[in-house]
Amino acid sequence: MSNCIIIPKYKFTEPSNNLPGRKGIATGEDHFTIAFMRAYLEDASSIHNRSKKTTLAFAREIPVNGYGIADLHVVAWNVLAREKFPDTESFVKVVRPCTRAFECKLVDWRKAMAQACRYRFFANQTMVVLPEKICARAIPYLNTFKKIKVGLWSFSPENGKIRVHHTPRPLAAKSKKYYYQAIEKVSAASRQVLPIP
Numbered sequence: 001m002s003n004c005i006i007i008p009k010y011k012f013t014e015p016s017n018n019l020p021g022r023k024g025i026a027t028g029e030d031h032f033t034i035a036f037m038r039a040y041l042e043d044a045s046s047i048h049n050r051s052k053k054t055t056l057a058f059a060r061e062i063p064v065n066g067y068g069i070a071d072l073h074v075v076a077w078n079v080l081a082r083e084k085f086p087d088t089e090s091f092v093k094v095v096r097p098c099t100r101a102f103e104c105k106l107v108d109w110r111k112a113m114a115q116a117c118r119y120r121f122f123a124n125q126t127m128v129v130l131p132e133k134i135c136a137r138a139i140p141y142l143n144t145f146k147k148i149k150v151g152l153w154s155f156s157p158e159n160g161k162i163r164v165h166h167t168p169r170p171l172a173a174k175s176k177k178y179y180y181q182a183i184e185k186v187s188a189a190s191r192q193v194l195p196i197p
Helices: 028-047 088-095 109-121 132-147 176-189
Strands: 055-064 068-077 098-104 125-131 151-156 161-166
Touching (some): 028 125, 028 161, 055 176, 068 176, 088 176, 098 109, 109 132
Parallel strands (some): 098 125
Antiparallel strands (some): 068 098, 151 161
């Protein structure tokens, strides 16, 4: 069990639990998402091999008011002098972290694309993650993903393999307020505490 990666989940009321038939039981999509997150966290340095931002804080199901709940939200930064910052704004100004929001779906790639597009309000990069067979249906629309600046990745839970079809360049989040809010929520939920209060 020492090699097991534990992915924290933010303590929020989840709107999906209010839907009929949802009794808090993990679904196939939940299992897919967790398997992807573990594989991603093990391979992040090779997937983002050009990035110098190798320190990661991450959490599952981070809700941002009005823009959805990302299945995985990652804050990546380069540790400078291990200094503490008085607030999120100072942290962002000095460290310039890259935030990545992931939406994982088993079937409905169109819905995943729409959700990931909304995550651009609070993340620098957004990606859709699909099983390989479903991703094959989305690949003919890769130019659409590129135009709306949403990444497309496939994942095989059987062998833990992640295949990157497109990753958008990091862009400024559309809302500074929600960008800061998402970073604060990841900091509160993650074991890798960000150097902010």
